[in-house]
Amino acid sequence: MAGPPRATPLTPGSWRIAVIGCAVLLLAACSAAPLSSTPSPEDPAPAVGECHVLDRPEHFAVLSDTSPTVECGAEHTTETYMIGDLASVTRFSGRYPALEERLDISEQACSGSVVRAYVGANDRQALYGLSSMAFLPTPEQWATGERWVRCDLVMVGSETEAFWPVGVESAFRDAAASGNADPLLRCYTGDADVRCSEPHTSRDINMWIPQTSEPSELEIVQQCVPAATEWGTLTGRTVEGVSGVLHTESNGGLTLRCVVTEDADVAQ
Incomplete structure (x- = not known):
C-alpha cells in the first residue's frame, strides 16, 4: 500500500481496467463545491462489500460520500472493505475532522491487514496499486451521533505519480485468491x-x-x-x-x- 491515498475484490472472469480521466491529490486542501446530493440523517450506514463510482476531483475534496452504490460487477472505483470507528483515531477530539486529517484517519481506523484478508492475498503475494481511503458520516449524520469510518479500497494507476483512480469491473473481495489475481500484484x-x-x-x-x-x-x-x-x-x-x-x-x-x-x- 503506497502513496498519499490508501485504498480490493476480483472474481474469476473479466478484469478490465480503465484509467479515469482525473488526477486527484488526496491531501490537497482544495476547495470544491459540495456534491449535489444532500443526505438526510436517516440515510443508511455503509456496509462492507458495497461499491461506488467516484471519478471526479470533487468526490475526494470532501470527507463524506453520498453517492449511490453500484454493482461491483459493473464499473466502479471504490469498494468498502471494512467499517472502522473514529474512537480508534488517537487524534480525534470529538469535533468533525478536517479534510487534511483524512490520512491520519485512514492509517488508524482502516487496517492494512484487513485489506490482505479481504482480497484473499497469501503471505507470498505482494499487492500493488491499492489505496485505502476513509469516508466519514455527513455533518447531518454526525449530528445524530454516527461515528463510523467507511474504509474503501481504490486501485491507482501508479504508486509514485499523482493519484489517479482506476475504474474496474470486478470485485476486490478474494480477488488475489482467484485465477486472475495479477492486476492486484x-x-x-x-x-x-x-x-x-x-x-x-x-x-x-x-x-x-x-x-x-x-x-x-x-x-x-x-x-x-x-x-x-x-x-x-x-x-x-x-x-x-x-x-x-x-x-x-x-x-x-x-x-x-x-x-x-x-x-x-x-x-x-
Missing part, C-alpha cells in the same frame, strides 16, 4: 515496479528484508530462497530463478525485495 521490469498484468521480468514474493549494506548475489539468493520455495508451494508453479530488487527507502535505508522468475514471466 506487484512485479518488476528490471527494478521498476509494475502491475503483474503488465509485461514484467520478475515477480515480488512479499519478502522485504532490511540490509545494512549492499548484499552480494549469493547473499541475495540465500536470503530469498526460503520465501521462493514457499511461493512455489503456495502457487504450485515452478520457480525458474531467485533474485532480488534493491530498493532505497525514503530514509536512506536499503531493502532487499525478493523476487522469482518463472516461464510465464520470462515469456512476457
Whole structure:
C-alpha cells in the first residue's frame, strides 16, 4: 500500500481496467463545491462489500460520500472493505475532522491487514496499486451521533505519480485468491515496479528484508530462497530463478525485495 491515498475484490472472469480521466491529490486542501446530493440523517450506514463510482476531483475534496452504490460487477472505483470507528483515531477530539486529517484517519481506523484478508492475498503475494481511503458520516449524520469510518479500497494507476483512480469491473473481495489475481500484484521490469498484468521480468514474493549494506548475489539468493520455495508451494508453479530488487527507502535505508522468475514471466 503506497502513496498519499490508501485504498480490493476480483472474481474469476473479466478484469478490465480503465484509467479515469482525473488526477486527484488526496491531501490537497482544495476547495470544491459540495456534491449535489444532500443526505438526510436517516440515510443508511455503509456496509462492507458495497461499491461506488467516484471519478471526479470533487468526490475526494470532501470527507463524506453520498453517492449511490453500484454493482461491483459493473464499473466502479471504490469498494468498502471494512467499517472502522473514529474512537480508534488517537487524534480525534470529538469535533468533525478536517479534510487534511483524512490520512491520519485512514492509517488508524482502516487496517492494512484487513485489506490482505479481504482480497484473499497469501503471505507470498505482494499487492500493488491499492489505496485505502476513509469516508466519514455527513455533518447531518454526525449530528445524530454516527461515528463510523467507511474504509474503501481504490486501485491507482501508479504508486509514485499523482493519484489517479482506476475504474474496474470486478470485485476486490478474494480477488488475489482467484485465477486472475495479477492486476492486484506487484512485479518488476528490471527494478521498476509494475502491475503483474503488465509485461514484467520478475515477480515480488512479499519478502522485504532490511540490509545494512549492499548484499552480494549469493547473499541475495540465500536470503530469498526460503520465501521462493514457499511461493512455489503456495502457487504450485515452478520457480525458474531467485533474485532480488534493491530498493532505497525514503530514509536512506536499503531493502532487499525478493523476487522469482518463472516461464510465464520470462515469456512476457
